[in-house]
Amino acid sequence: MSCLQTISDYAFRSLGYGERLLPRGDFTLCQQFTLIGSGMIWNVYFGVLALLAGFFLAVTLAVGKSSANPMARKPAEWFIFVFRGSPLFIQFFFGYFLFLSLKSVSSVFDPFTSAALGALVVLFLNTSAYTAEIFYGALLSIPKGDVEAADAYGMTGFKRFRRITFPTMLRLAWPSYTNEAIFLFHATTLVFFSGFPALRQKGDALYYASYFADKTFNPFVPYPILAGYFILLTLVLIGLFGVANRRLNRHMPQTKLPRMKFRLNLIR
Amino acid sequence: MFSYCTDPSTLDNLAWLSCYLTTGKHSAMYVSVFVVLLLLAITAPMALLFGFGAATASRSTILPLRWLGRAYTSIVRGVPDIAFFLFFVIALDQGFEWLRHKVKCPDWDEPIRRGVDFVVCDAAKLPLGNAPQWVHETYGFFLAVLTFAIVFGAFAANVMYGAMQTVPRAQLETAEAYGMTRRQTFWRVLVPQMWVYALPGLSNLWMVLIKATPLLFLLGVEDIVYWARELGGTQNPRFTDYPHGDWRMWYFLALLVFYLMFTKVSEVVLDRIMKRLTKGQATMGGEAQRKAAA
Secondary structure, X not given: OOHHHHHHHHOOHHHOOOOOOOOOOOOOHHHHXXXXXXXXXXXXXXXXXXXXXXXXXXXXXXXXXXXXXXXXXXXXXXXXXXXXXXXXXXXXXXXXXXXXXXXOOOHHHHHHHOHHHHHHHHHXXXXXXXXXXXXXXXXHOOOHHHHHHHHHOOOOHHHHHHHHHHHHHHHHXXXXXXXXXXXXXXXXXXXXXXXXXXXXXXXXXXXXXXXXXXXXXXXXXXXXXXXXXXXXXXXXXXXXXXXXXHHHOOOOOHHHOOOOOOOOOOOO | OOHHHHOHHHOOHHHHHHHHOOXXXXXXXXXXXHHHHHHHHHHHHHHHHHHHHHHHHHOOOOHHHHHHHHHHHHHOOOOOHHHHHHHHHHHHHHHHHHHHHHHHOOOOOOOOEEOOEEOOOHHHOOOOOOOOHHHHHHHHHHHHXXXXXXXXXXXXXXXXXXXHHHOOHHHHHXXXXXXXXXXXXXXXHHHHHHHHHHHHHHHHHHHHHHHXXXXXXXXXXXXXXXXXXXXXXXXXXOOOOXXXXXXXXXXXXXXXXXXXXXXXXXXXXXXXXXXXXXXXXXXXXXXXXXXXXX
16 A cells, blocks of 8 residues: 555544544554654644633733732632642543533533543643743743833833733743743643543544554654654744744844743653 | 441441441552652652763763763653653563563574564563562563653753753862862762752652652553542442442542642642752852841
Protein backbone atom coordinates (compact mmCIF):
# COMPACT_ATOMS: atom_id res chain seq x y z
CA MET A 1 0.00 0.00 0.00
CA SER A 2 1.46 3.31 -0.99
CA CYS A 3 2.08 6.07 1.46
CA LEU A 4 -0.39 8.41 -0.23
CA GLN A 5 -3.07 5.78 0.18
CA THR A 6 -2.19 5.52 3.87
CA ILE A 7 -2.38 9.26 4.30
CA SER A 8 -5.80 9.44 2.66
CA ASP A 9 -6.98 6.57 4.86
CA TYR A 10 -5.68 7.75 8.19
CA ALA A 11 -5.06 11.51 8.02
CA PHE A 12 -8.38 12.23 9.73
CA ARG A 13 -8.75 8.93 11.53
CA SER A 14 -8.66 10.69 14.90
CA LEU A 15 -11.88 12.47 13.96
CA GLY A 16 -13.51 9.29 12.75
CA TYR A 17 -13.08 9.76 9.01
CA GLY A 18 -11.33 7.32 6.70
CA GLU A 19 -10.42 3.73 7.44
CA ARG A 20 -12.39 2.27 10.35
CA LEU A 21 -9.81 -0.21 11.58
CA LEU A 22 -6.40 0.82 12.80
CA PRO A 23 -3.47 -0.92 11.09
CA ARG A 24 -2.95 -4.35 12.66
CA GLY A 25 0.30 -5.82 11.42
CA ASP A 26 3.27 -4.84 9.30
CA PHE A 27 3.36 -1.32 10.61
CA THR A 28 5.05 1.04 8.21
CA LEU A 29 6.76 4.25 9.15
CA CYS A 30 4.25 6.09 7.00
CA GLN A 31 1.35 4.69 9.01
CA GLN A 32 2.94 5.77 12.26
CA PHE A 33 3.66 9.28 10.99
CA THR A 34 0.16 9.70 9.60
CA LEU A 35 -1.78 8.37 12.55
CA ILE A 36 0.24 10.16 15.20
CA GLY A 37 -0.03 13.33 13.15
CA SER A 38 -3.75 12.75 12.89
CA GLY A 39 -3.90 12.51 16.67
CA MET A 40 -2.24 15.91 16.93
CA ILE A 41 -5.53 17.42 15.75
CA TRP A 42 -6.95 16.65 19.17
CA ASN A 43 -3.97 18.12 20.98
CA VAL A 44 -4.25 21.32 18.99
CA TYR A 45 -8.03 21.40 19.49
CA PHE A 46 -7.76 21.06 23.27
CA GLY A 47 -4.84 23.43 23.55
CA VAL A 48 -6.20 26.24 21.39
CA LEU A 49 -9.72 26.28 22.82
CA ALA A 50 -8.61 25.94 26.45
CA LEU A 51 -6.04 28.68 25.96
CA LEU A 52 -8.47 31.09 24.33
CA ALA A 53 -11.26 30.54 26.85
CA GLY A 54 -8.82 30.34 29.76
CA PHE A 55 -7.36 33.74 28.97
CA PHE A 56 -10.56 35.57 29.88
CA LEU A 57 -11.23 33.63 33.05
CA ALA A 58 -7.58 34.09 34.03
CA VAL A 59 -7.76 37.86 33.71
CA THR A 60 -10.92 37.88 35.82
CA LEU A 61 -9.32 35.66 38.44
CA ALA A 62 -6.11 37.66 38.55
CA VAL A 63 -8.01 40.90 39.04
CA GLY A 64 -10.13 39.15 41.66
CA LYS A 65 -7.11 37.87 43.53
CA SER A 66 -5.49 41.31 43.63
CA SER A 67 -8.70 42.93 44.77
CA ALA A 68 -8.94 44.38 48.26
CA ASN A 69 -12.46 43.06 48.68
CA PRO A 70 -12.39 39.63 50.32
CA MET A 71 -15.63 38.66 48.57
CA ALA A 72 -13.74 38.76 45.29
CA ARG A 73 -10.33 37.76 46.60
CA LYS A 74 -11.16 34.63 48.55
CA PRO A 75 -12.96 32.69 45.80
CA ALA A 76 -10.21 33.56 43.31
CA GLU A 77 -7.51 32.46 45.76
CA TRP A 78 -9.27 29.19 46.45
CA PHE A 79 -9.89 28.47 42.80
CA ILE A 80 -6.23 29.03 41.98
CA PHE A 81 -5.08 26.99 44.97
CA VAL A 82 -7.30 24.02 44.16
CA PHE A 83 -6.35 23.81 40.51
CA ARG A 84 -2.66 24.53 40.97
CA GLY A 85 -2.27 22.43 44.10
CA SER A 86 -3.59 19.16 42.73
CA PRO A 87 -2.40 17.02 39.84
CA LEU A 88 -4.12 17.57 36.50
CA PHE A 89 -4.27 13.81 36.14
CA ILE A 90 -6.49 13.52 39.22
CA GLN A 91 -8.54 16.51 38.07
CA PHE A 92 -9.26 14.72 34.81
CA PHE A 93 -10.34 11.58 36.63
CA PHE A 94 -12.47 13.51 39.06
CA GLY A 95 -14.00 15.59 36.27
CA TYR A 96 -14.86 12.53 34.24
CA PHE A 97 -16.51 10.68 37.11
CA LEU A 98 -18.27 13.84 38.22
CA PHE A 99 -19.77 14.29 34.77
CA LEU A 100 -20.64 10.60 34.73
CA SER A 101 -22.60 11.00 37.97
CA LEU A 102 -24.26 14.18 36.77
CA LYS A 103 -25.35 12.38 33.64
CA SER A 104 -27.92 10.45 35.65
CA VAL A 105 -29.26 13.70 37.07
CA SER A 106 -29.88 15.48 33.80
CA SER A 107 -29.26 14.70 30.15
CA VAL A 108 -27.75 18.19 29.82
CA PHE A 109 -24.50 16.64 31.00
CA ASP A 110 -24.42 13.90 28.37
CA PRO A 111 -21.90 15.58 26.08
CA PHE A 112 -19.60 16.34 29.04
CA THR A 113 -18.71 12.68 29.47
CA SER A 114 -16.98 12.75 26.08
CA ALA A 115 -13.37 13.86 25.93
CA ALA A 116 -14.17 16.57 23.39
CA LEU A 117 -16.15 18.62 25.89
CA GLY A 118 -15.49 17.21 29.37
CA ALA A 119 -11.72 17.19 29.12
CA LEU A 120 -11.84 20.61 27.53
CA VAL A 121 -13.71 21.98 30.55
CA VAL A 122 -11.14 20.52 32.95
CA LEU A 123 -8.24 21.85 30.86
CA PHE A 124 -9.91 25.23 30.62
CA LEU A 125 -10.32 25.52 34.39
CA ASN A 126 -6.80 24.23 34.98
CA THR A 127 -5.06 26.58 32.60
CA SER A 128 -7.14 29.48 33.88
CA ALA A 129 -5.77 28.88 37.36
CA TYR A 130 -2.15 28.66 36.22
CA THR A 131 -2.49 31.67 33.93
CA ALA A 132 -4.27 33.64 36.63
CA GLU A 133 -1.33 33.11 38.96
CA ILE A 134 1.04 34.39 36.26
CA PHE A 135 -1.16 37.43 35.59
CA TYR A 136 -1.51 38.07 39.31
CA GLY A 137 2.27 38.12 39.65
CA ALA A 138 2.47 40.54 36.74
CA LEU A 139 -0.20 42.77 38.29
CA LEU A 140 1.91 43.02 41.42
CA SER A 141 4.99 44.02 39.47
CA ILE A 142 3.41 46.84 37.47
CA PRO A 143 5.63 49.89 38.03
CA LYS A 144 4.10 52.21 40.58
CA GLY A 145 4.92 55.19 38.39
CA ASP A 146 2.71 53.96 35.57
CA VAL A 147 -0.33 53.86 37.78
CA GLU A 148 0.52 57.20 39.38
CA ALA A 149 0.86 58.76 35.94
CA ALA A 150 -2.57 57.40 35.03
CA ASP A 151 -3.95 58.92 38.22
CA ALA A 152 -2.36 62.24 37.36
CA TYR A 153 -4.13 62.18 34.01
CA GLY A 154 -7.39 61.66 35.81
CA MET A 155 -7.90 58.10 34.68
CA THR A 156 -9.76 55.91 37.11
CA GLY A 157 -11.60 52.66 37.31
CA PHE A 158 -12.12 50.68 34.16
CA LYS A 159 -10.49 53.25 31.91
CA ARG A 160 -7.25 53.04 33.87
CA PHE A 161 -7.40 49.27 33.82
CA ARG A 162 -8.01 49.09 30.09
CA ARG A 163 -5.38 51.63 29.08
CA ILE A 164 -2.61 51.15 31.64
CA THR A 165 -2.94 48.18 33.97
CA PHE A 166 -4.06 45.54 31.51
CA PRO A 167 -1.52 46.19 28.72
CA THR A 168 1.34 46.43 31.19
CA MET A 169 0.24 43.26 32.96
CA LEU A 170 0.09 41.43 29.66
CA ARG A 171 3.50 42.71 28.62
CA LEU A 172 5.12 41.66 31.88
CA ALA A 173 3.40 38.30 31.98
CA TRP A 174 3.97 37.39 28.34
CA PRO A 175 7.16 35.30 28.62
CA SER A 176 5.68 33.20 31.42
CA TYR A 177 2.40 33.03 29.58
CA THR A 178 4.21 31.59 26.59
CA ASN A 179 5.60 28.87 28.81
CA GLU A 180 2.16 28.19 30.18
CA ALA A 181 0.82 27.79 26.65
CA ILE A 182 3.51 25.28 25.72
CA PHE A 183 2.95 23.53 28.98
CA LEU A 184 -0.80 23.35 28.32
CA PHE A 185 -0.30 21.73 24.93
CA HIS A 186 1.87 19.10 26.56
CA ALA A 187 -0.77 18.53 29.20
CA THR A 188 -3.35 17.74 26.55
CA THR A 189 -1.64 14.38 26.04
CA LEU A 190 -2.99 13.26 29.41
CA VAL A 191 -6.63 13.39 28.32
CA PHE A 192 -7.03 9.91 26.90
CA PHE A 193 -5.03 8.30 29.67
CA SER A 194 -7.23 9.57 32.44
CA GLY A 195 -10.68 8.10 32.26
CA PHE A 196 -11.98 9.91 29.23
CA PRO A 197 -12.67 7.19 26.70
CA ALA A 198 -11.32 7.29 23.15
CA LEU A 199 -14.50 6.32 21.34
CA ARG A 200 -13.87 4.03 18.35
CA GLN A 201 -10.15 4.57 18.89
CA LYS A 202 -10.39 8.24 18.09
CA GLY A 203 -7.51 9.45 20.23
CA ASP A 204 -4.78 12.02 20.41
CA ALA A 205 -1.17 11.77 19.29
CA LEU A 206 0.06 10.03 22.44
CA TYR A 207 -2.83 7.60 22.28
CA TYR A 208 -1.73 6.43 18.84
CA ALA A 209 1.95 6.50 19.76
CA SER A 210 1.32 4.21 22.71
CA TYR A 211 -0.90 2.06 20.49
CA PHE A 212 2.02 1.52 18.14
CA ALA A 213 4.47 1.03 20.99
CA ASP A 214 2.21 -1.63 22.49
CA LYS A 215 1.62 -3.41 19.20
CA THR A 216 5.18 -3.39 17.91
CA PHE A 217 6.75 -3.57 21.36
CA ASN A 218 9.23 -1.07 20.03
CA PRO A 219 9.10 2.36 21.68
CA PHE A 220 11.98 3.72 19.66
CA VAL A 221 9.91 4.64 16.62
CA PRO A 222 6.51 6.06 17.68
CA TYR A 223 7.69 8.14 20.64
CA PRO A 224 10.42 9.97 18.72
CA ILE A 225 7.83 10.69 16.03
CA LEU A 226 5.53 12.10 18.70
CA ALA A 227 8.44 14.09 20.11
CA GLY A 228 9.13 15.49 16.65
CA TYR A 229 5.55 16.64 16.26
CA PHE A 230 5.54 18.27 19.65
CA ILE A 231 8.83 20.05 19.09
CA LEU A 232 7.35 21.38 15.86
CA LEU A 233 4.23 22.52 17.70
CA THR A 234 6.36 24.15 20.39
CA LEU A 235 8.38 26.03 17.79
CA VAL A 236 5.20 27.28 16.13
CA LEU A 237 3.88 28.44 19.51
CA ILE A 238 7.12 30.20 20.35
CA GLY A 239 7.00 31.90 16.96
CA LEU A 240 3.40 33.08 17.37
CA PHE A 241 3.88 34.25 20.94
CA GLY A 242 7.11 35.95 19.91
CA VAL A 243 5.21 38.04 17.37
CA ALA A 244 2.70 39.02 20.04
CA ASN A 245 5.54 39.79 22.44
CA ARG A 246 7.16 42.14 19.98
CA ARG A 247 3.86 43.91 19.48
CA LEU A 248 3.25 44.24 23.21
CA ASN A 249 6.74 45.68 23.65
CA ARG A 250 6.76 47.90 20.56
CA HIS A 251 6.81 51.13 22.60
CA MET A 252 9.73 50.02 24.72
CA PRO A 253 13.34 50.91 23.95
CA GLN A 254 14.21 48.09 21.59
CA THR A 255 17.73 47.51 22.83
CA LYS A 256 16.47 46.77 26.31
CA LEU A 257 13.86 44.32 25.16
CA PRO A 258 13.97 41.46 27.63
CA ARG A 259 14.83 38.22 25.93
CA MET A 260 12.07 35.68 26.17
CA LYS A 261 13.28 32.96 28.42
CA PHE A 262 11.63 29.61 28.18
CA ARG A 263 11.71 27.78 31.41
CA LEU A 264 9.63 24.70 31.01
CA ASN A 265 8.62 22.68 33.92
CA LEU A 266 6.23 20.15 32.62
CA ILE A 267 3.67 18.09 34.46
CA ARG A 268 1.00 19.70 36.46
CA MET B 1 -11.52 -5.22 61.34
CA PHE B 2 -13.97 -4.40 64.10
CA SER B 3 -15.88 -7.12 65.89
CA TYR B 4 -19.28 -5.87 64.75
CA CYS B 5 -18.28 -6.13 61.08
CA THR B 6 -19.31 -9.75 60.65
CA ASP B 7 -22.60 -8.94 58.91
CA PRO B 8 -22.32 -5.52 57.23
CA SER B 9 -25.82 -5.63 55.75
CA THR B 10 -27.37 -5.12 59.19
CA LEU B 11 -25.26 -2.11 60.10
CA ASP B 12 -26.35 1.51 59.84
CA ASN B 13 -24.45 4.35 58.22
CA LEU B 14 -21.54 5.23 60.44
CA ALA B 15 -20.80 1.71 61.63
CA TRP B 16 -21.12 0.45 58.08
CA LEU B 17 -18.70 3.10 56.88
CA SER B 18 -16.18 2.28 59.58
CA CYS B 19 -16.28 -1.35 58.53
CA TYR B 20 -16.23 -0.49 54.84
CA LEU B 21 -13.18 1.74 55.12
CA THR B 22 -11.17 -0.90 56.97
CA THR B 23 -11.60 -3.83 54.61
CA GLY B 24 -8.55 -5.62 53.32
CA LYS B 25 -8.69 -3.86 49.95
CA HIS B 26 -8.90 -0.49 51.59
CA SER B 27 -5.86 -1.36 53.67
CA ALA B 28 -4.08 -2.07 50.38
CA MET B 29 -5.04 1.41 49.24
CA TYR B 30 -3.63 2.98 52.40
CA VAL B 31 -0.43 1.02 51.82
CA SER B 32 -0.25 2.38 48.30
CA VAL B 33 -0.12 5.89 49.78
CA PHE B 34 3.18 4.81 51.26
CA VAL B 35 4.25 3.56 47.84
CA VAL B 36 3.79 7.13 46.63
CA LEU B 37 5.75 8.50 49.58
CA LEU B 38 8.45 5.90 49.03
CA LEU B 39 8.68 6.88 45.39
CA LEU B 40 9.11 10.52 46.40
CA ALA B 41 11.69 9.64 49.01
CA ILE B 42 13.79 7.65 46.55
CA THR B 43 13.24 9.76 43.45
CA ALA B 44 14.00 13.16 44.94
CA PRO B 45 17.64 12.43 45.92
CA MET B 46 18.19 10.41 42.76
CA ALA B 47 16.88 13.21 40.57
CA LEU B 48 19.12 15.62 42.49
CA LEU B 49 22.08 13.40 41.78
CA PHE B 50 21.23 13.08 38.08
CA GLY B 51 20.64 16.81 37.92
CA PHE B 52 23.89 17.62 39.65
CA GLY B 53 25.78 15.33 37.31
CA ALA B 54 24.16 16.77 34.22
CA ALA B 55 24.62 20.37 35.39
CA THR B 56 28.28 19.67 36.07
CA ALA B 57 28.64 18.00 32.69
CA SER B 58 27.00 20.99 30.97
CA ARG B 59 29.77 23.27 32.21
CA SER B 60 32.57 20.78 31.68
CA THR B 61 35.61 21.74 29.60
CA ILE B 62 35.45 18.43 27.74
CA LEU B 63 33.33 19.03 24.67
CA PRO B 64 31.56 15.64 24.29
CA LEU B 65 30.67 15.66 27.97
CA ARG B 66 29.27 19.16 27.64
CA TRP B 67 27.21 18.07 24.66
CA LEU B 68 25.90 15.11 26.57
CA GLY B 69 24.85 17.27 29.52
CA ARG B 70 23.26 19.91 27.28
CA ALA B 71 21.44 17.30 25.19
CA TYR B 72 20.07 15.57 28.26
CA THR B 73 18.77 18.77 29.81
CA SER B 74 17.36 20.26 26.64
CA ILE B 75 15.74 17.17 25.19
CA VAL B 76 13.00 17.18 27.81
CA ARG B 77 12.01 20.68 26.72
CA GLY B 78 9.47 20.64 23.98
CA VAL B 79 8.27 17.10 24.51
CA PRO B 80 5.40 16.11 26.79
CA ASP B 81 6.71 14.50 29.95
CA ILE B 82 4.18 11.71 29.90
CA ALA B 83 5.54 10.60 26.54
CA PHE B 84 8.87 10.23 28.32
CA PHE B 85 7.30 8.16 31.03
CA LEU B 86 5.66 5.81 28.60
CA PHE B 87 8.82 5.65 26.50
CA PHE B 88 11.37 5.06 29.24
CA VAL B 89 9.50 2.27 30.94
CA ILE B 90 9.63 0.09 27.84
CA ALA B 91 12.98 1.38 26.64
CA LEU B 92 14.70 0.79 29.98
CA ASP B 93 13.19 -2.66 30.30
CA GLN B 94 14.34 -3.63 26.84
CA GLY B 95 17.72 -2.01 27.39
CA PHE B 96 18.34 -4.04 30.55
CA GLU B 97 17.22 -7.26 28.92
CA TRP B 98 19.37 -6.58 25.89
CA LEU B 99 22.44 -5.97 28.05
CA ARG B 100 21.86 -9.12 30.08
CA HIS B 101 21.26 -11.00 26.88
CA LYS B 102 24.61 -9.88 25.50
CA VAL B 103 26.37 -10.95 28.69
CA LYS B 104 24.56 -14.20 29.47
CA CYS B 105 23.93 -15.67 26.03
CA PRO B 106 26.86 -14.65 23.82
CA ASP B 107 26.33 -17.52 21.39
CA TRP B 108 22.70 -16.71 20.60
CA ASP B 109 22.61 -15.97 16.88
CA GLU B 110 18.95 -15.28 16.17
CA PRO B 111 17.79 -11.66 15.92
CA ILE B 112 16.30 -10.14 19.08
CA ARG B 113 13.72 -7.95 17.38
CA ARG B 114 11.59 -10.19 15.20
CA GLY B 115 8.80 -8.24 13.65
CA VAL B 116 6.65 -7.27 16.59
CA ASP B 117 8.44 -9.45 19.14
CA PHE B 118 11.34 -8.68 21.38
CA VAL B 119 12.97 -12.02 22.18
CA VAL B 120 15.90 -12.54 24.50
CA CYS B 121 17.13 -15.85 25.87
CA ASP B 122 15.37 -17.16 28.98
CA ALA B 123 18.30 -16.48 31.28
CA ALA B 124 18.26 -12.81 30.33
CA LYS B 125 14.57 -12.20 31.04
CA LEU B 126 13.86 -9.55 33.63
CA PRO B 127 12.54 -10.55 36.04
CA LEU B 128 13.15 -14.25 35.47
CA GLY B 129 10.13 -16.21 34.35
CA ASN B 130 9.98 -18.23 37.56
CA ALA B 131 10.43 -15.25 39.89
CA PRO B 132 7.79 -14.73 42.59
CA GLN B 133 5.15 -12.03 42.28
CA TRP B 134 6.85 -9.55 44.59
CA VAL B 135 9.96 -9.52 42.40
CA HIS B 136 7.84 -8.52 39.42
CA GLU B 137 6.22 -5.75 41.42
CA THR B 138 9.51 -4.51 42.81
CA TYR B 139 11.07 -4.53 39.36
CA GLY B 140 8.13 -2.51 38.02
CA PHE B 141 8.52 -0.04 40.84
CA PHE B 142 12.27 0.16 40.25
CA LEU B 143 11.70 0.97 36.58
CA ALA B 144 9.21 3.65 37.58
CA VAL B 145 11.68 5.19 40.02
CA LEU B 146 14.43 5.22 37.40
CA THR B 147 12.09 6.81 34.86
CA PHE B 148 11.05 9.51 37.31
CA ALA B 149 14.68 10.14 38.23
CA ILE B 150 15.72 10.51 34.59
CA VAL B 151 12.93 12.93 33.73
CA PHE B 152 13.17 14.96 36.90
CA GLY B 153 16.95 14.80 36.80
CA ALA B 154 16.75 16.82 33.61
CA PHE B 155 14.57 19.43 35.28
CA ALA B 156 16.83 19.54 38.30
CA ALA B 157 19.83 19.90 36.00
CA ASN B 158 18.22 22.96 34.48
CA VAL B 159 17.68 24.53 37.88
CA MET B 160 21.15 23.71 39.15
CA TYR B 161 22.86 24.84 35.98
CA GLY B 162 21.11 28.16 36.40
CA ALA B 163 22.12 28.32 40.06
CA MET B 164 25.75 27.59 39.22
CA GLN B 165 25.71 30.44 36.70
CA THR B 166 24.18 32.78 39.27
CA VAL B 167 26.91 32.38 41.87
CA PRO B 168 28.74 35.73 41.60
CA ARG B 169 31.65 35.48 39.20
CA ALA B 170 33.85 37.42 41.61
CA GLN B 171 33.66 34.56 44.08
CA LEU B 172 35.17 32.16 41.59
CA GLU B 173 37.79 34.68 40.50
CA THR B 174 38.83 35.16 44.09
CA ALA B 175 39.24 31.41 44.46
CA GLU B 176 41.37 31.32 41.34
CA ALA B 177 43.42 34.21 42.64
CA TYR B 178 44.15 32.17 45.74
CA GLY B 179 45.60 29.54 43.46
CA MET B 180 42.83 26.97 43.77
CA THR B 181 42.56 24.49 40.94
CA ARG B 182 39.35 24.19 38.92
CA ARG B 183 38.34 21.20 40.97
CA GLN B 184 38.96 22.95 44.26
CA THR B 185 37.10 26.06 43.10
CA PHE B 186 34.16 23.90 42.13
CA TRP B 187 33.88 21.91 45.34
CA ARG B 188 34.92 24.58 47.86
CA VAL B 189 33.37 27.72 46.43
CA LEU B 190 30.77 27.02 43.79
CA VAL B 191 28.92 24.04 45.24
CA PRO B 192 28.44 25.38 48.78
CA GLN B 193 27.08 28.65 47.45
CA MET B 194 24.80 27.44 44.71
CA TRP B 195 22.12 25.98 46.97
CA VAL B 196 20.62 29.31 48.02
CA TYR B 197 20.08 30.14 44.38
CA ALA B 198 18.87 26.67 43.50
CA LEU B 199 16.35 26.30 46.31
CA PRO B 200 13.43 28.27 44.83
CA GLY B 201 13.70 26.25 41.64
CA LEU B 202 14.14 22.99 43.49
CA SER B 203 11.17 23.59 45.75
CA ASN B 204 9.12 24.32 42.68
CA LEU B 205 10.40 21.05 41.28
CA TRP B 206 9.36 19.22 44.44
CA MET B 207 5.81 20.51 44.00
CA VAL B 208 5.86 19.36 40.40
CA LEU B 209 7.21 15.99 41.49
CA ILE B 210 4.40 15.54 44.00
CA LYS B 211 1.89 16.31 41.29
CA ALA B 212 3.56 13.82 38.96
CA THR B 213 3.19 10.87 41.31
CA PRO B 214 -0.28 9.83 40.06
CA LEU B 215 1.42 9.10 36.73
CA LEU B 216 2.77 5.98 38.43
CA PHE B 217 -0.56 4.52 37.46
CA LEU B 218 0.42 4.76 33.80
CA LEU B 219 3.64 2.90 34.50
CA GLY B 220 1.72 -0.10 35.72
CA VAL B 221 2.30 0.29 39.44
CA GLU B 222 -0.67 -0.37 41.71
CA ASP B 223 -0.80 3.12 43.20
CA ILE B 224 -3.61 5.13 44.73
CA VAL B 225 -5.14 5.97 41.38
CA TYR B 226 -5.37 2.28 40.60
CA TRP B 227 -7.05 1.54 43.92
CA ALA B 228 -9.39 4.51 43.66
CA ARG B 229 -10.66 3.20 40.34
CA GLU B 230 -10.80 -0.34 41.62
CA LEU B 231 -12.59 0.35 44.90
CA GLY B 232 -14.80 3.17 43.65
CA GLY B 233 -16.38 1.19 40.85
CA THR B 234 -19.83 -0.28 41.26
CA GLN B 235 -19.69 -3.22 43.66
CA ASN B 236 -22.09 -6.05 43.01
CA PRO B 237 -23.74 -7.55 46.12
CA ARG B 238 -22.93 -11.01 44.79
CA PHE B 239 -19.19 -10.52 45.10
CA THR B 240 -18.82 -8.28 48.11
CA ASP B 241 -20.30 -7.70 51.53
CA TYR B 242 -20.25 -3.97 50.89
CA PRO B 243 -22.24 -3.31 47.71
CA HIS B 244 -22.44 0.27 46.49
CA GLY B 245 -22.95 2.22 43.29
CA ASP B 246 -20.35 4.09 41.29
CA TRP B 247 -18.38 5.97 43.95
CA ARG B 248 -15.31 6.72 41.88
CA MET B 249 -16.13 10.40 41.96
CA TRP B 250 -15.87 10.44 45.76
CA TYR B 251 -12.67 8.43 45.73
CA PHE B 252 -11.05 10.88 43.34
CA LEU B 253 -12.38 13.76 45.37
CA ALA B 254 -10.57 12.23 48.34
CA LEU B 255 -7.39 11.96 46.26
CA LEU B 256 -7.77 15.57 45.21
CA VAL B 257 -8.00 16.63 48.84
CA PHE B 258 -5.05 14.40 49.73
CA TYR B 259 -2.85 16.04 47.12
CA LEU B 260 -4.02 19.52 48.06
CA MET B 261 -3.08 18.89 51.68
CA PHE B 262 0.22 17.38 50.65
CA THR B 263 1.19 20.38 48.54
CA LYS B 264 0.02 22.77 51.25
CA VAL B 265 2.16 21.08 53.89
CA SER B 266 5.16 21.04 51.54
CA GLU B 267 4.65 24.71 50.81
CA VAL B 268 4.72 25.58 54.49
CA VAL B 269 7.80 23.45 55.16
CA LEU B 270 9.70 24.76 52.13
CA ASP B 271 8.86 28.33 53.14
CA ARG B 272 10.45 27.66 56.50
CA ILE B 273 13.58 26.18 54.94
CA MET B 274 13.86 29.15 52.59
CA LYS B 275 13.49 31.57 55.52
CA ARG B 276 16.29 29.80 57.35
CA LEU B 277 18.57 29.67 54.33
CA THR B 278 18.10 33.33 53.40
CA LYS B 279 18.97 34.42 56.91
CA GLY B 280 22.07 36.58 56.71
CA GLN B 281 22.37 36.20 52.94
CA ALA B 282 23.22 39.20 50.81
CA THR B 283 20.03 38.81 48.79
CA MET B 284 16.77 40.77 48.68
CA GLY B 285 15.14 38.18 50.89
CA GLY B 286 17.89 38.34 53.49
CA GLU B 287 17.77 42.13 53.46
CA ALA B 288 14.00 42.12 53.97
CA GLN B 289 14.40 39.77 56.94
CA ARG B 290 17.02 42.02 58.48
CA LYS B 291 14.82 45.09 58.09
CA ALA B 292 11.80 43.32 59.55
CA ALA B 293 13.81 42.32 62.61
CA ALA B 294 15.21 45.79 63.15
